[in-house]
Amino acid sequence: MGVNASVLAIDAGNSKTDVALIGADGTVLSTARGGGFQPPAVGIEAAVDALGTAVGRALEQSGVPVGSVTHVSACLANADLPVEEEQLAAALLARGWGATVEVRNDTFAILRAGVDEPRGVAVVCGAGINCVGMVPDGRTARFPAIGRISGDWGGGAGLAEEAMWFAARAEDGRGEPTELVRTLPGHFGLGSMYALIEALHLGRVEFERRHELAPVLFATAAAGDAVAGALVDRLAEEVVAMASVALGRLDLLDEPAPVVLGGSVLAARHPQLDTKITGLLAARAPKAVVRVVTQPPVLGAALLGLDHTGAAAPVHERLRAQYG
Numbered sequence: 001m002g003v004n005a006s007v008l009a010i011d012a013g014n015s016k017t018d019v020a021l022i023g024a025d026g027t028v029l030s031t032a033r034g035g036g037f038q039p040p041a042v043g044i045e046a047a048v049d050a051l052g053t054a055v056g057r058a059l060e061q062s063g064v065p066v067g068s069v070t071h072v073s074a075c076l077a078n079a080d081l082p083v084e085e086e087q088l089a090a091a092l093l094a095r096g097w098g099a100t101v102e103v104r105n106d107t108f109a110i111l112r113a114g115v116d117e118p119r120g121v122a123v124v125c126g127a128g129i130n131c132v133g134m135v136p137d138g139r140t141a142r143f144p145a146i147g148r149i150s151g152d153w154g155g156g157a158g159l160a161e162e163a164m165w166f167a168a169r170a171e172d173g174r175g176e177p178t179e180l181v182r183t184l185p186g187h188f189g190l191g192s193m194y195a196l197i198e199a200l201h202l203g204r205v206e207f208e209r210r211h212e213l214a215p216v217l218f219a220t221a222a223a224g225d226a227v228a229g230a231l232v233d234r235l236a237e238e239v240v241a242m243a244s245v246a247l248g249r250l251d252l253l254d255e256p257a258p259v260v261l262g263g264s265v266l267a268a269r270h271p272q273l274d275t276k277i278t279g280l281l282a283a284r285a286p287k288a289v290v291r292v293v294t295q296p297p298v299l300g301a302a303l304l305g306l307d308h309t310g311a312a313a314p315v316h317e318r319l320r321a322q323y324g
Helices: 044-062 082-094 107-113 155-172 180-187 193-202 207-222 226-249 271-284 297-309 313-323
Strands: 007-012 016-022 028-035 069-076 098-105 120-125 129-134 140-142 257-262 288-292
Touching: 007 044, 007 297, 016 044, 016 297, 028 044, 044 082, 069 082, 069 107, 069 297, 082 098, 098 107, 098 297, 107 120, 107 129, 107 257, 107 297, 120 226, 129 226, 140 226, 155 180, 155 193, 155 207, 155 226, 180 193, 180 207, 207 226, 207 271, 226 257, 226 271, 271 288, 297 313
Parallel strands: 007 069, 069 098, 120 257, 257 288
Antiparallel strands: 007 016, 016 028, 120 129, 129 140
16 A cells, blocks of 8 residues: 655756655655756646656655545646636646646745745846735635736846846947947857857857856846846846735735845845845835745745645644755
8 A cells, every 4th residue: 555645745856856745744755856848838737747747756765555645736837927827737637646736836836935824025136037925714815927028127137137138238339338248248258248149149159058148147247237136126126026016915014024035146145136125125115034045946836836735834833844
């Protein structure tokens, strides 16, 4: 007879998937890692098939039979709208991995990993930017976060694009001077913005490598470049705008509430960005308590699953202790 699991936790990003099986007492029974989750590129069924590979390994390692899990808590990239969450939940439920399924955007996993109870706001800035919030009564705050058409600005890819825009105009005379004309192409061993534009356009530098330019932007700003510094400040303003709006929607502006920062850009702790965010939050949400999440997001997915099952506080604490 196999072991029973209370929660199957899934954190699936664009580049990788983490799975954890959690016992009723909060013990991690097994873990597995898989590839990225990209339903817009491959379709829902193929994307869920990819999840199934990692889920299957975790079930096999733990001896938990398929279908014996109480609840599946899946925090998934590209589940940006409620209708997408519903579609993905139906697809996961059809796989028979657990009796019940709840799908959330993967930003909720980062939030829950960084707070002691399901209460607070998280802003995540990696390749893109997103913000969610939740309170214990089940209310949430969120944004579509699907790019410029939903009013978004920022993220590593967006910062790189803006930096290139300013650098290109500086080089040809349409814009103000900036050291970005040197530092951006220099990252790829090129001597000019024209050479970098040509290399990207012709595929000699893969277009996806633009994200490498975000750290270059921050380094250029730290060296005193005004144009780069203004972009860093603008990102801080976007982070605080999202966080303060989410706090307001959840009636958390007038009481101490955590604002969790996550994603590669925010987790890098760039001093100028950190200082600007702290200062702006102090003005707009003076009772907010800023935290930078260091725990893996799959922990957040697991905690959300335990919240759903009504697990007691010691169970949550036991689970957290295993992730450090």
